[in-house]
Amino acid sequence: xxxxxxxxxxxxxxxxxxxxxxxxxxxxxxxxxxxxxxxxxxxxxxxxxxxxxxxxxxxxxxxxxxxxxxxxxxxxxxxxxxxxxxxxxxxxxxxxxxxxxxxxxxxxxxxxxxxxxxxxxxxxxxxxxxxxxxxxxxxxxxxxxxxxxxxxxxxxxxxxxxxxxxxxxxxxxxxxxxxxxxxxxxxxxxxxxxxxxxxxxxxxxxxxxxxxxxxxxxxxxxxxxxxxxxxxxxxxxxxxxxxxx
Amino acid sequence: xxxxxxxxxxxxxxxxxxxxxxxxxxxxxxxxxxxxxxxxxxxxxxxxxxxxxxxxxxxxxxxxxxxxxxxxxxxxxxxxxxxxxxxxxxxxxxxxxxxxxxxxxxxxxxxxxxxxxxxx
Numbered sequence: 001x002x003x004x005x006x007x008x009x010x011x012x013x014x015x016x017x018x019x020x021x022x023x024x025x026x027x028x029x030x031x032x033x034x035x036x037x038x039x040x041x042x043x044x045x046x047x048x049x050x051x052x053x054x055x056x057x058x059x060x061x062x063x064x065x066x067x068x069x070x071x072x073x074x075x076x077x078x079x080x081x082x083x084x085x086x087x088x089x090x091x092x093x094x095x096x097x098x099x100x101x102x103x104x105x106x107x108x109x110x111x112x113x114x115x116x117x118x119x120x121x122x123x124x125x126x127x128x129x130x131x132x133x134x135x136x137x138x139x140x141x142x143x144x145x146x147x148x149x150x151x152x153x154x155x156x157x158x159x160x161x162x163x164x165x166x167x168x169x170x171x172x173x174x175x176x177x178x179x180x181x182x183x184x185x186x187x188x189x190x191x192x193x194x195x196x197x198x199x200x201x202x203x204x205x206x207x208x209x210x211x212x213x214x215x216x217x218x219x220x221x222x223x224x225x226x227x228x229x230x231x232x233x234x235x236x237x238x239x240x241x242x243x244x245x
Numbered sequence: 246x247x248x249x250x251x252x253x254x255x256x257x258x259x260x261x262x263x264x265x266x267x268x269x270x271x272x273x274x275x276x277x278x279x280x281x282x283x284x285x286x287x288x289x290x291x292x293x294x295x296x297x298x299x300x301x302x303x304x305x306x307x308x309x310x311x312x313x314x315x316x317x318x319x320x321x322x323x324x325x326x327x328x329x330x331x332x333x334x335x336x337x338x339x340x341x342x343x344x345x346x347x348x349x350x351x352x353x354x355x356x357x358x359x360x361x362x363x364x365x
Binding site: 155197202203205 | 267268269291292323324326327329330331333340341342343344345
């Protein structure tokens with residue numbers, strides 16, 4: 001049996017329920033769905049929530065999703081959190097942020113590179129070209145071992161005319177680039193509650209909607225995230241040796 | 246003329262998906278069943294369109310206590326699975342998530358799967 005991972009759970013403060021309880025339930029549900037591990041990557045504004053639930057077991061890993069408005073802020077925040085979390089993700093969408101994140105070897109995942117619902121901010125906005133990735137950025141991603149996130153929640157939650165079509169279109173484009181440059185795709189749920197979570201087989205079926213083959217989807221759900229947790233995609237030593245010499 | 250049963254070779258090939266619904270819904274059972282079915286249909290329509298829906302041959306066999314059995318064409322299992330995964334709310338209010346527990350070729354097998362998962 002393969003080990004599946006979901007590296008994108010978000011635990012948000014919710015007024016009506018006790019957050020610690022719902023955090024635990026979310027993690028328990030993920031285990032029941034057949035995941036071998038999850039990472040809690042809260043936005044940096046809520047970094048502390050659910051931290052207790054994550055540290056005790058070797059099932060839930062602690063991570064963070066850095067949200068920044070400018071490149072300078074992003075760099076500073078990466079510096080603060082780097083080395084303290086198992087998964088360091090960056091909240092993508094903005095073209096400048098995307099570029100800075102993909103050029104930084106310390107970043108593990110670029111989350112939703114085309115914005116949370118496929119509405120990327122960029123130069124070509126309004127012409128159907130907005131934001132997201134291009135061949136140059138994906139090449140950086142492949143070189144620096146930054147995984148590109150395919151957010152299944154965007155497919156699930158999108159509604160209204162053509163919204164889902166647009167999301168799937170973007171993912172198709174991204175997938176093409178990922179294949180070309182041999183970058184690392186990773187399937188994530190960005191689940192905030194147990195109702196947002198989907199079982200691994202369902203994630204694979206959803207990935208099939210934008211043309212991912214079964215093998216690719218399984219790899220993006222097992223081998224790639226495992227490699228992220230083990231830092232297998234990073235070429236540390238090479239970089240360090242060059243520095244020493 | 247005597248009524249003859251459709252010979253097995255002419256029957257449509259089917260699969261039965263056993264699925265589990267987790268939802269915030271706190272209301273009547275009958276209404277829940279109706280809403281779940283409606284959302285499944287909406288999801289199939291929006292994802293695969295009328296043609297896709299007709300090809301998938303969907304029929305709700307049974308639904309009780311959060312576990313249901315859904316029939317579909319034998320070569321449309323992954324498409325239907327994706328449509329089930331896309332269901333995210335009941336009646337625009339209660340959040341919901343559907344998980345497929347298993348797939349079987351017979352109703353009998355599907356019922357066994359459903360019973361196993363309920364007793365668990």
